[in-house]
Amino acid sequence: MSIEVKGLTKIYGEQKAVNDISFAVGKGEIVGFLGPNGAGKSTTMKIITGYLSADAGQATVCGIDVKERPLDAKAKIGYLPEANPLYFDMYVREYLDFIAELHKVADKKQQVEKVIETVGLTPESKKKIGQLSKGYKQRVGLAAALIHDPEVLVLDEPTTGLDPNQILEIRELIKKLGNQKTVIFSSHILQEVEAICDRVVIINRGQLVADDDLSVLRNRSNNTAKLKVVFKEPLEAAWLERLSAVTSVNRISPNEWELVCSDVQDANKQLMQLALQEKLNIVSLQSGEQSLEEVFRSLTSSSTKQ
Numbered sequence: 001m002s003i004e005v006k007g008l009t010k011i012y013g014e015q016k017a018v019n020d021i022s023f024a025v026g027k028g029e030i031v032g033f034l035g036p037n038g039a040g041k042s043t044t045m046k047i048i049t050g051y052l053s054a055d056a057g058q059a060t061v062c063g064i065d066v067k068e069r070p071l072d073a074k075a076k077i078g079y080l081p082e083a084n085p086l087y088f089d090m091y092v093r094e095y096l097d098f099i100a101e102l103h104k105v106a107d108k109k110q111q112v113e114k115v116i117e118t119v120g121l122t123p124e125s126k127k128k129i130g131q132l133s134k135g136y137k138q139r140v141g142l143a144a145a146l147i148h149d150p151e152v153l154v155l156d157e158p159t160t161g162l163d164p165n166q167i168l169e170i171r172e173l174i175k176k177l178g179n180q181k182t183v184i185f186s187s188h189i190l191q192e193v194e195a196i197c198d199r200v201v202i203i204n205r206g207q208l209v210a211d212d213d214l215s216v217l218r219n220r221s222n223n224t225a226k227l228k229v230v231f232k233e234p235l236e237a238a239w240l241e242r243l244s245a246v247t248s249v250n251r252i253s254p255n256e257w258e259l260v261c262s263d264v265q266d267a268n269k270q271l272m273q274l275a276l277q278e279k280l281n282i283v284s285l286q287s288g289e290q291s292l293e294e295v296f297r298s299l300t301s302s303s304t305k306q
Contacts, residue, residue: 002027002152002182003048007057010043017043019206020057027151030178032193032200033186036300040206041186042082045156048184049079062151075103078145078181082156086140088130092121095129096143103148115143119173135166142173153177155185159192171196190292200292204300217295225287227259227267228252232281239278243270255283 003025010018018040025031035041046052048059050070059066066073087095093112100108116125119139124132129140138158145153158174159167167189175196177183184201187193193200194214202210210217234254241249243259245266250258261267264287275282 001025001060002029002062003184004060005044005048005057006059008044008047008054008059009056010040010047010052011055016206018047018054018203021203021206021208022057023201023208023211025182025184027182028178028180029199030174030183030185030197032197033184033203034190034193034200034296035186035203038205039203039300041203042156044203045079045154045184045186046081049077049154050074051079051081075148076151078148078150078153080138080141080145080153080155080158082160082186084137084141086129086137089128091128092116092125092132092140095140096147099144100147105148111147111149115146118146118177119143120169133166134161135163135169138162138166138170139173142170146177151181153181153183153185155183157186157188159187159189167192190296194292202296202299209299210295214292218292225261225264227261227264227271228256228284228286229259229271230256230283230285231275232283235278235280239274243267243274245270 001024005024006022008018008021009016021040021044033041033045043052047054048061048066050066050073053067061073062076064073064076090098093116096112096115097108100111105111116122119142121136121139121143124136129137132140142158145155155174159170162170171192174183174185178196197214199213200210200217201208232255237249237251240246240257240259245261245263246259247262248260252258259267268285271282271285274280
């Protein structure tokens, strides 16, 4: 595993910022790391990257214990923190050359040019960092994270403060980087996570509440799923409410309904039986996965908190 976290715990005073969480990220995966503000995302990322020490548990990167061999572990990691630390008075190439020197990169000049091209900095590469837009500053931060060609990328809110076009550009860049590297990143933009990731890890109040593929999470959250059904004829809600696999009914139009179901397959069968018994014509029947936003809300709402 490229990243492995076991029983990780971090306590500030009487508050457990991270409470005994465990998960792993395999080579070549792009994993979204989600949670409300204060859930412990940044703390976990700082422990994985060696910027904070855990009070209990273990974090390993490419098989290296971060606490026991911090320099060896950091050599495997490219880290972009939420507050992107840059020297605004330095020129782009000057700054990247400086970071390459810290990492003891063998061919600095060649690697600097390579990361500038990779992250799309070429048009702005002759400017001082302080003269760049927010989007290009983020690109500089990504370039610095990539300069030593790490196996693992840890990106904390990489698109914070960017405009929609910049978000799309950074999103495409992360997807491209995921072809060669393991990526774990946090974001409050759930559509972004859906567009990039196949898997998400969700924490709430320091505890792990979900770790699964997006498709699985959409269908299992609260053990419910949705069906959209259109009849040729209008009908009463009571007919659909009587179906045992249907937990709630929402009329979209006189002939169109959205059904929340405990079991989609059973609901499908019961709808077909209803149509036969009552001589109804089903025009369309579609299963609808919950959105990531709905899944997130159900797993991190006040009702789930301890």
